Amino acid sequence: MEALHKIKKAKEALNNVILGQEEAVDLVFITLLSGGHILLESVPGSGKTKLANALAKLIKGNFRRIQFTPDVLPSDVTGIQFFNPKTQEFEMRMGPVDTNILLADEINRATPRTQSSLLEVMEENQTTIDGETIQLTPPFFVIASQNPIESNQGTFPLPEAQLDRFMMMVKMDYPSYNNEKQILKNQRLTDPINDLSPHVTKEDIITLQKEVRKIEITDIVMDYLLELVRKTREHEDIEIGVSTRAALALMRASQSKALLEEKDYVTPQDIKLLAPHLFEHRINLSMEGSLRYNKEDIIQQLIESVPVPVEMGHMK
Incomplete structure (x- = not known):
């Protein structure tokens, strides 16, 4: 393309x-x-x-x-x-x-x-x-x-x-x-930005924004995505978890990442790599949680606690 x-x-x-x-x-x-x-x-x-x-x-x-x-x-x-x-x-x-x-x-x-x-x-x-x-x-x-x-x-x-x-x-x-x-x-001598065209x-x-929406995301991958999202709402150290808007954003970002890598489907690894960048600014730690951890640590713990599904073909 x-x-x-x-x-x-x-x-x-x-x-x-x-x-x-x-x-x-x-x-x-x-x-x-x-x-x-x-x-x-x-x-x-x-x-x-x-x-x-x-x-x-x-x-x-x-x-x-x-x-x-x-x-x-x-x-x-x-x-x-x-x-x-x-x-x-x-x-x-x-x-x-x-x-x-x-x-x-x-x-x-x-x-x-x-x-x-x-x-x-x-x-x-x-x-x-x-x-x-x-x-x-x-x-x-x-x-x-x-x-x-x-x-x-x-x-x-x-x-x-x-x-x-x-x-x-x-x-x-x-x-x-x-x-x-x-x-x-x-x-x-000069700023390289001046030579950009x-x-x-x-x-x-x-x-390309329209093509992103055509990238496949199977039920197995979507279940993995939703499990990560819901974990943010159930974690004892997180006071406010991420929203449904965040779940939609993670799906769309994963589709975009797949397109840029010339794949026609989203993998669990796409979800795992992008989730921290979509979760950190959306969660609020509880008072006790903020005394023990920072947001990056909590999100990493959360992601590691959810098993990554094994890819079989395109998991269709």
């Missing part, structure tokens, strides 16, 4: 610009083709914004960026109806959400009221301004970045309802010594 070949070339180009973040790049493309949204978390200066900017250049679509601060208003995000004194009429002025790729930079610096303005947009691909509902042009993909809550003053933790709208949360680590040295060499079109992405 030509569109799949082009998306793979785009992923390769992005890895050449964002060195040492192969897992984050993979997960960004999986989320994009799943029709979801992604939350990137790491310390400042680790490449979150550059990754989003580079992706936008590789995709021949519109790109907008919002730098969130406490004084950003909901209307600064979605748009407003304003009165034009020349025409003596109200006119619609769309905000940055009127795009294909939206970078919501440092989203946890915005107030909860402003954060919530993205809820409808992320869930329904539409926004309502003064009672008028406007459909956004697909594809619509939000890449939000946040700095770790515990290391920053003046941040507003995202509420559960907002976090659940993000298909995945990805933590970007510092690059290795060799990768960091190569980054310095690559950017001594579009590899895929909006139509390619929409085509």
